[in-house]
Amino acid sequence: MARALGLAALAALAFAPGASASVIGIDMGTQYMKVASGLDIVVNFESKRKSDNLIAFYRGERKFAAEAANLIRRKPDNVAARLASMIGRNADHPAVQGLADQYLQVLPAFNESAGVLEMELEGASYTPQELTAMLLQFAQAITKDHTGSGVRDAVLTVPAWYTQSERVALLDAADLAKLNVLTLIDTTTAVALQWAIDRVYEEDHYVLFYDMGAGGTEVSVARFYPMSDKGKNVSAFEVMGKGWDETLGGFAFDLRLTDILAEKFNKQVGKGDVRKHPRPMAKLREQSRKVKEILSANVEIPVNVDGLHNDIDFRGHVTRREFAEKTR
Structure with a gap:
């Protein structure tokens, strides 16, 4: 699916008027970003075909992909995630309000004077458009590293639920990144295009x-x-x-697992509720994603998180049956 999305997006504009010889397709997913150039899937600096759709700031430097993901446990308040749920939206949007229940360390706040959402990272404020622009620049950087040449033109996939507001905001982000967007294409439409090309x-x-x-x-x-x-x-x-x-995706399953882990830790400690503390919950949320992936092939998994809260280690295990019951 990921490869089809990228290649179909490229094929859609392969012969667009005004396009340069090099056009990339970028799938700006909620969790991962994938980039295609020609018939190749671009690998990032860690030689992976997909990059965590995260950006972090640490000691004045920008961190992307795996480097940003590695900071979630140590410095969760330095990492911005779920930008696709914020861009082009206001504080009253249900998706933005729902972020408060997802145990994210960094949440957007509405700047009334500027009339936009902003996120504070290492003492500076950034809009979702500005942060998304940095991610698009990262896509350009890994493309240049992969192909040996720079890129200016791109096709971006977007979810079907994006309205004009979100689409315009994404185009604004691309403009900040000095990326010429030839078109935006819905993800399933991009797959349909790839299907038509092959049959x-x-x-x-x-x-x-x-x-x-x-x-x-x-x-x-x-x-x-x-x-x-x-x-x-x-x-x-x-x-x-x-x-x-828009509410039924991998993150929804991650949150159910996060609650399972939190309940087990509360039972282990015997007092208080770890869910009231953002930092340990950010660690459990990240751990839940790994647990979910392993449970797809195993009936149970041990879970260990050192120093989860108040220097207390979490030791437990989760079964596939528990997960299934929680997600009914």
């Missing part, structure tokens, strides 16, 4: 595309039909309809 149908054919990401779930139905281009049969398509749930 030719002799009659109408309907396909349902389903994408559950970290932030939400999108579904679309596309109709593929034959079309003649200079005497050659090719596939064309149209999106017949789409639906989404």
Whole structure:
């Protein structure tokens, strides 16, 4: 899925007027960012095909991807996450208000004089657009490292639930990054485009595309039909309809696991509620993601977090049955 998204986005603008010879596709997911250049998936500085969609500031330096993720346990108040849920939105938006229940150390605040959301990191304030621009610059940097040449033109994928406000804000971020956006394309539409490129149908054919990401779930139905281009049969398509749930994604499952771990720690300690303390909860939230991935292939997993709260180590285990019951 990740590769199809990137390559389809590129294919959409491969012959766009005014585009440079080098066009990249960027999938700005809620949790990860993927970049494609031509037919290649760009690997980052850690030789990984996807990068944590995080930015951190530590001792005056910007940290991205794995370096930012490594700071979550030690310096969670230096790390900005979930920017895709904030960009182009105000403090009253349900997705922004919901961040307070996700155990994030750094939350946005509304600057009334400027009329925008801001996040404070190492004593400085940044808007979601400014932070997203830095992530786009990181995408350009890893592309140059991977291909040996710079890039100016890009296609960006966006979730189906983005309104005009979010899309304009993303374009503003790209402008700050000096990145020329040829178009924005919905994620499931990008997949449908890739599907059409690889297949030719002799009659109408309907396909349902389903994408559950970290932030939400999108579904679309596309109709593929034959079309003649200079005497050659090719596939064309149209999106017949789409639906989404912005609250149902990987993060929702992570939060259920986070609650399980918090309950177990509270039971271990015997007093107080660790959920009232943002720093240890940030550690448990990060740990829950790893637990979720391991439980997909194992029926149980031991969980150990040193010095979780008040210098108390957390020792426990979680079963797949517990997880399943919590997510019903």
